Amino acid sequence: MVGADDDPLDNTADVETPERIRFRYQVAGPVRRGLAYGLDMALRLIALFMAAALTTGVGDMRASQGLWLILLFVLDWGYGVLFESLWSGQTPGKRALGLRVVKDGGYPVGFIDALLRNLLRAADFLPLGYVLGLLSMASDRTAKRIGDRVAGTMVVIETAGGIEAPIALTPAATMSELAAFPHRPPVTAAELEALELFLRRPRLSPARAEELAQLVAPVFAARMGMRVREPVRFLALLHARAVGVRGRVTGSVAP
Amino acid sequence: MSDLQDAWVAERQGDWNELAALMGQYRSWHRLPPATIARAGSLYRSVSADLMHARSAGYTPELVAFLDGLAGRAHAGLYSAPPYRLGAIVDLLAREFPRTVRRHWRFVAIAAVLFAGPGLVGFVGSIRSQGFATQILPESTAAQMRESYSHDPSEGRTGNDNAFMAGFYVNNNIGIAFRCFATGILFGLGSMFFLVYNGLMIGAVAGFVQSAGYGRNLMTFIVGHGAFELTAIVISGAAGMVMGYALVETDGLTRFGSLRRRARDLAQLIMGVAVMLAIAACLEGFWSPSHVPRPVKLTVAALLWISVMAYLALAGRSGRDRSP
Numbered sequence: 001m002v003g004a005d006d007d008p009l010d011n012t013a014d015v016e017t018p019e020r021i022r023f024r025y026q027v028a029g030p031v032r033r034g035l036a037y038g039l040d041m042a043l044r045l046i047a048l049f050m051a052a053a054l055t056t057g058v059g060d061m062r063a064s065q066g067l068w069l070i071l072l073f074v075l076d077w078g079y080g081v082l083f084e085s086l087w088s089g090q091t092p093g094k095r096a097l098g099l100r101v102v103k104d105g106g107y108p109v110g111f112i113d114a115l116l117r118n119l120l121r122a123a124d125f126l127p128l129g130y131v132l133g134l135l136s137m138a139s140d141r142t143a144k145r146i147g148d149r150v151a152g153t154m155v156v157i158e159t160a161g162g163i164e165a166p167i168a169l170t171p172a173a174t175m176s177e178l179a180a181f182p183h184r185p186p187v188t189a190a191e192l193e194a195l196e197l198f199l200r201r202p203r204l205s206p207a208r209a210e211e212l213a214q215l216v217a218p219v220f221a222a223r224m225g226m227r228v229r230e231p232v233r234f235l236a237l238l239h240a241r242a243v244g245v246r247g248r249v250t251g252s253v254a255p
Numbered sequence: 256m257s258d259l260q261d262a263w264v265a266e267r268q269g270d271w272n273e274l275a276a277l278m279g280q281y282r283s284w285h286r287l288p289p290a291t292i293a294r295a296g297s298l299y300r301s302v303s304a305d306l307m308h309a310r311s312a313g314y315t316p317e318l319v320a321f322l323d324g325l326a327g328r329a330h331a332g333l334y335s336a337p338p339y340r341l342g343a344i345v346d347l348l349a350r351e352f353p354r355t356v357r358r359h360w361r362f363v364a365i366a367a368v369l370f371a372g373p374g375l376v377g378f379v380g381s382i383r384s385q386g387f388a389t390q391i392l393p394e395s396t397a398a399q400m401r402e403s404y405s406h407d408p409s410e411g412r413t414g415n416d417n418a419f420m421a422g423f424y425v426n427n428n429i430g431i432a433f434r435c436f437a438t439g440i441l442f443g444l445g446s447m448f449f450l451v452y453n454g455l456m457i458g459a460v461a462g463f464v465q466s467a468g469y470g471r472n473l474m475t476f477i478v479g480h481g482a483f484e485l486t487a488i489v490i491s492g493a494a495g496m497v498m499g500y501a502l503v504e505t506d507g508l509t510r511f512g513s514l515r516r517r518a519r520d521l522a523q524l525i526m527g528v529a530v531m532l533a534i535a536a537c538l539e540g541f542w543s544p545s546h547v548p549r550p551v552k553l554t555v556a557a558l559l560w561i562s563v564m565a566y567l568a569l570a571g572r573s574g575r576d577r578s579p
Contacts, residue, residue: 017334021303023327060415066422066540073426077433108331112522119525122437123445146440149511150498151518159320163264193313196260200315243259 013142013154015106023106025156027142028099030134033155039093044075080118085111089153098158104142113151120147164200169236181241186223195239206232260314267305271325274298278328292333299329344526350571352527355520356490357567359497366493369447370454370485377458381466388463391455400460404469404476421540428484429532432491436525439495442502446495453488475552476543482559483535486567487528494524531563 011027051071055064083091089101089109101109101117109117124133124145133145142154187195198212213231220238221228228234277295287295306322356363381388389397431453438445464473498514498521505513538559543552 017330019300019303021306021326021330023306023330024323025327060418062413062415063418066415066419069419069422069426073429076426076430102331106327106330107334112519115522115526116518119433120437120440122434123440126438126441126445150440150514150521152511152515159324162317162321163268164315164317167261189313196313197315200317 011143013156015104017106025102025106025154026159028155028157029143030137032097032099032157033143036091036093036097036099039096040079040091041093043092044079047075048072077118080121081111081114084109084114084118089114094155099155100158101148101153101155104152104154109151109153113153117147117151117153120145120150123147167196167199167236167239169233169240173237173240177237178241180226181238182224185220185238185242187220187238187242191220192239192242195235195242199236199239259312260318263308263314264318270298270301271305271322274302274329275325278332295329296333299326299333302326302329347523347526348530351523352530353567353570355523356493356527359493359520359524362493362496362500363490366446366450366489366496369450370489370492372454373451374454374458374461377455377460378462378465379458381459381462385466388459388466391459392463396460397463400464401467401469404464404472405467407472407475417540417544419540420544421536424536424539425533428488428536429529432488432528432532433525435488436491436495436498436521436528439492439498440502441499443496443499446492446499449495450489450492471549475549478556479543479552479559480535480538482556482563483531483538486563487531487535490524490531491528494521494528497521497524 011029013025013027015023015025017023048068048071051068055068080091084101087095090099094100101114103109103113121133124130124136124147126132130145133147136146136149137143140149142148144154148154198209198216201209204212209232213235217228217231217234221234274295277291277298302322303326306319306326309319309322377391381391392400431449435446435449435453438449461470461473461477464470497517501514501517502510508516542555547555
């Protein structure tokens with residue numbers, strides 16, 4: 001279920017399925033949702049202006065004004081309902097910002113959920129400018145506005161994630177280089193994980209990688225009584241040695 | 256050189272790609288051939304296991320996020336509720352809406368009193384004293400009302416005027432009903448306010464026009480579409496109060512848990528209200544201001560009132576009751 005009290009203070013919500021599988025969703029905050037709302041608002045205004053421009057001077061003015069008012073109503077109240085139920089929880093604005101409305105259990109939203117959460121906007125808006133909605137979001141782990149509470153939904157950020165390229169050393173590690181390290185390098189599991197994150201880090205400029213490695217490498221080197229020439233390569237070798245020996249990283253290993 | 260994560264990824268990636276391809280290919284999984292669904296189910300389970308493994312082995316967040324997303328989407332696809340069918344609208348109007356209204360008849364009764372009571376006060380008050388009406392109604396509204404109903408509203412109206420007014424009523428009245436419903440989340444207070452306020456205003460206008468001597472014109476105009484419009488406003492207020500009351504009487508659930516139990520009823524009520532108000536807007540735009548003689552209008556109005564009441568009281572009584 002969502003949110004236990006001892007959860008870390010980050011914006012994630014864990015959803016557990018009946019098969020005891022846990023998914024982790026990143027919950028969207030007010031700023032990102034506000035931007036999506038602004039984008040949707042702009043699209044709606046553009047549609048209204050275009051409708052007004054296209055129908056001006058065509059047929060009778062009163063009749064086209066009547067049609068325009070119906071369009072205004074549909075866009076005002078139906079925009080979110082239609083898009084969220086047809087696009088499985090997304091409006092164009094939400095899609096642009098990578099947001100999606102899902103049920104608390106991680107299921108896709110249905111028509112009734114979309115209807116309720118969007119009608120309740122009228123309550124979220126009170127007394128003006130979505131003040132109640134913001135208060136409601138601030139007091140909930142999964143940032144629910146009132147409409148979300150009624151419909152049992154939450155807005156999550158879709159993170160695609162990806163599979164990183166394998167760690168590669170260029171030039172490849174030689175046997176003598178590896179042999180310079182102890183058979184079991186004194187590295188804890190947490191340290192090994194940090195090393196792995198460092199080595200896989202995308203978009204880290206070589207200069208910055210060098211800078212970080214210069215801070216860390218001597219700490220490990222001192223433990224093993226070694227000298228560091230190329231800090232980045234040193235860390236990569238250390239990682240390769242540690243992984244190669246220990247095989248699998250489980251639990252913490254004393255240094 | 257490769258390490259554990261990379262070796263594991265290389266080994267498992269085939270399954271992930273297959274599942275991702277299946278999900279990209281089909282939008283609604285329930286239309287797939289059984290063999291494919293079975294395959295997707297088994298892939299989903301293995302990806303879920305991979306997710307658990309990746310997390311406990313401390314693989315990189317990027318990879319865990321990827322598996323999280325993949326398994327999450329597959330779960331959503333495999334377990335999603337059936338989509339809301341268009342045929343459900345027919346079912347809603349023929350059976351579910353009147354049934355739900357009757358199930359919550361106490362709230363409908365309270366809402367009717369909250370609407371009609373102030374309406375009566377406004378009406379009687381405005382007839383008795385001019386000052387009462389001008390206290391409640393803005394000066395411009397009062398003048399406009401006197402002007403509109405000093406003659407038969409059908410005079411000088413064109414078909415295009417009617418279309419404009421129909422659009423205006425759709426936007427204005429359904430919007431008011433939706434707000435009346437939504438503000439019920441404040442423990443019903445918002446809905447009560449809207450009911451009392453609208454009742455008072457409508458009553459005051461009617462009394463004001465009556466005392467100006469044009470009551471017959473107004474009555475002929477509103478009595479027809481009023482069957483739908485006034486009833487729908489009352490039901491929207493009742494729906495808002497059902498919502499507010501669910502926050503108070505929780506039956507041991509959390510407040511919002513108790514509310515979610517009512518979600519289906521609320522949606523049915525408000526959808527029915529929207530349809531009723533759309534009908535009312537068409538009547539108000541085209542029928543009420545038409546040149547049809549007064550006796551015909553009054554007869555039709557009586558029939559409309561009888562059919563709306565009969566519909567709410569009787570429709571969906573026989574047959575299978577699908578609601579829980």
